Amino acid sequence: MTKVAIILGSTRPGRNGEAVAKWVYDIASRRGDAEFELVDLLDYNLPHLDEAMPPSLGQYANEHTKQWAAKIAEFDAYIFVTPEYNHSTSGALKNAIDFLYAEWNNKAAGFVSYGSAGGTRAVEHLRLIAGELQLADVRAQVALSLFHDFENFSVFKPGPQHEGTLNTVLDQTVTWGKALATVRNKG
Numbered sequence: 001m002t003k004v005a006i007i008l009g010s011t012r013p014g015r016n017g018e019a020v021a022k023w024v025y026d027i028a029s030r031r032g033d034a035e036f037e038l039v040d041l042l043d044y045n046l047p048h049l050d051e052a053m054p055p056s057l058g059q060y061a062n063e064h065t066k067q068w069a070a071k072i073a074e075f076d077a078y079i080f081v082t083p084e085y086n087h088s089t090s091g092a093l094k095n096a097i098d099f100l101y102a103e104w105n106n107k108a109a110g111f112v113s114y115g116s117a118g119g120t121r122a123v124e125h126l127r128l129i130a131g132e133l134q135l136a137d138v139r140a141q142v143a144l145s146l147f148h149d150f151e152n153f154s155v156f157k158p159g160p161q162h163e164g165t166l167n168t169v170l171d172q173t174v175t176w177g178k179a180l181a182t183v184r185n186k187g
Ligand SMILES: Cc1cc2nc3c(=O)[nH]c(=O)nc-3n(C[C@H](O)[C@H](O)[C@H](O)COP(=O)(O)O)c2cc1C
Pocket: 010, 011, 012, 014, 015, 016, 017, 018, 083, 084, 085, 086, 087, 088, 114, 115, 116, 117, 118, 119, 146
């Protein structure tokens, strides 16, 4: 069965990302087309990138890198749940992405973002990063507004329209995740 990770991309105490990622997971889990798992960056405790060799060589020296690589390698596709920090994604998520290379290649990615402008600028940066990693990013995205989808900017109350959009993101991500498995399994 196709496996999809929902990656929680913020690590701050009191992060809004936790409620958003749980909402994504709850809706995704009701689908029968893939297995979904919530992957919380906090559980991997990655330092700033501390590998001597470029990730594209796949020669990981540190135990934390090996554990992170083994987890990411399990999946066919990813839903990145990202905040917007200074018009980009979080440093923690960028760092976690930078640790690896082959584990991301020829897989699919969808995005769920939040911020004052829906986190859309963070996702535009992530799409550029995905290109370098040969990670195929789907068109649809969920953009949650800090003004309209959170009470007091902190209690997550998503508008009802977002569930349909999330399912479109999941449809596209699962479809491409399945298709790209055939590319990875060639030869
Ligand atoms: C360092 C920092 C920079 C931020 N920069 C932006 C920004 O450029 N645009 C925006 O819409 N929100 C910005 N925000 C607000 C965040 O989108 C908001 O705090 C969100 O809840 C952060 O996600 P988190 O709670 O999961 O960490 C920023 C927040 C932080 C902490």
